[in-house]
Amino acid sequence: MYKLIILLIISNLTFAQKKQTIDLTDLYKKGKLEVINREIKSVIENGKSFIQLADNKEEGLIWLPTKDFKNGKLTIRMRGKDVFQRSFVGIIFHGLNDSTYDAVYCRPFNFFAKDSIRKIHAIQYISHPKFTWKKLREERNGVFEKEIINPPNSNDWFTMTIIVDKKSVKAFINQDTKPSLIVDKLTERSNGKLGIFMGDGSGGDFESITIE
Numbered sequence: 374m375y376k377l378i379i380l381l382i383i384s385n386l387t388f389a390q391k392k393q394t395i396d397l398t399d400l401y402k403k404g405k406l407e408v409i410n411r412e413i414k415s416v417i418e419n420g421k422s423f424i425q426l427a428d429n430k431e432e433g434l435i436w437l438p439t440k441d442f443k444n445g446k447l448t449i450r451m452r453g454k455d456v457f458q459r460s461f462v463g464i465i466f467h468g469l470n471d472s473t474y475d476a477v478y479c480r481p482f483n484f485f486a487k488d489s490i491r492k493i494h495a496i497q498y499i500s501h502p503k504f505t506w507k508k509l510r511e512e513r514n515g516v517f518e519k520e521i522i523n524p525p526n527s528n529d530w531f532t533m534t535i536i537v538d539k540k541s542v543k544a545f546i547n548q549d550t551k552p553s554l555i556v557d558k559l560t561e562r563s564n565g566k567l568g569i570f571m572g573d574g575s576g577g578d579f580e581s582i583t584i585e
Contacts, residue, residue, distance in 0.1 A: 394583045395437060397569075398422040407436040409471055411571065416578070423452075423580040426571060428459065433571040434471060437582065441564040442466055446585040448534040449569070452578040453481035455527035461572025463497075464582065466537055468566035475500045475560060476570040477535050477544050484524035495521040496533075498542055500559040521546050521553045530580070539563065 398415050400406050401424050406413070411426045411433035426433060453460035463478025476499050483495045497518040499506050509517045525531035525547060534545045537558075544554040567584070571577050 392583065392585045394581055395439070396581055397424045397579050400438065405438045407438075409434040409436070411435070411576070421580065423578050425578050426569075426576040428574055428576040431573050433575070434465065434474075435569040435579075436465075436468070437567045437569075439567050439584065442537075442567050442584065443564040444538050446534060446536050446583075447567070448532055448583040448585075450530060450532050450580040450582075451569075452530045453479065453527065453575070455482050455484075457482050459574050460527075460577070461570070461575040462577040462579075463533065463570040464535065465566070465568035465570045466535070467560065467562045467564060468568055469562065472502050474565065474568070475542070475558070475562070477533070477542060477554065478570050478572065479521070479533060479546075480572075481527040484521055484527045493520045494518050495524065496544055496546075496554045498544075498554060498556045498559075504559045517554075517556050519554045522549055522551055523547070530578075 401413060401415055410431060411429055414425055416423055416425045447464055447466060449464045451462050453462045460481045461478050463476055465474045465476045468474035477496065479496050480494060483491045486492045493515060497506055499509065506518070523546070531547055536543045540558055542556050542558060543552040545552050567582070569579055
């Protein structure tokens with residue numbers, strides 16, 4: 374009986390160690406975030422702290438000081454804004470360098486768009502440098518970007534969870550059990566760096582990333 378209890382405790386501890394929540398403000402204050410093409414600051418709002426990235430031309434990245442991520446679940450808590458073509462926020466995985474990575478990101482200004490075409494451009498998968506959003510839209514329209522199921526307020530905080538396996542990527546918004554996006558991966562890279570993605574002209578607010 375005692376052996377069984379000990380085994381259960383060890384098992385629970387092992388499982389807990391696999392899950393890691395990264396406080397982005399804490400990393401920023403410790404100087405452990407690598408910021409590419411953006412200005413960053415720490416903000417406190419309603420008692421909660423987060424990092425805020427200023428708008429800038431071209432894409433912006435933030436690399437995390439984590440070990441290589443292979444497959445698993447990533448959850449990012451973030452906030453964009455309802456300003457047309459000025460809010461592209463998401464997460465990078467399997468990054469090799471500043472120009473080679475996979476990402477899933479949201480366009481909050483399209484969450485509640487009345488235009489049906491804009492509405493199906495709410496969440497996007499890309500694989501740089503070869504498969505940009507433009508190339509994917511021109512050659513395989515509607516495959517790698519979709520409408521978000523039960524979209525959150527475009528100006529509010531929300532979570533995006535992506536599940537990455539060897540061949541596919543699934544993305545879920547907030548607590549939805551049905552994915553808003555399911556795609557086949559467009560690269561053979563199976564591991565790499567993790568980071569935050571901001572599209573051309575976009576800033577964003579980011580609180581935490583959970584790795585499982």
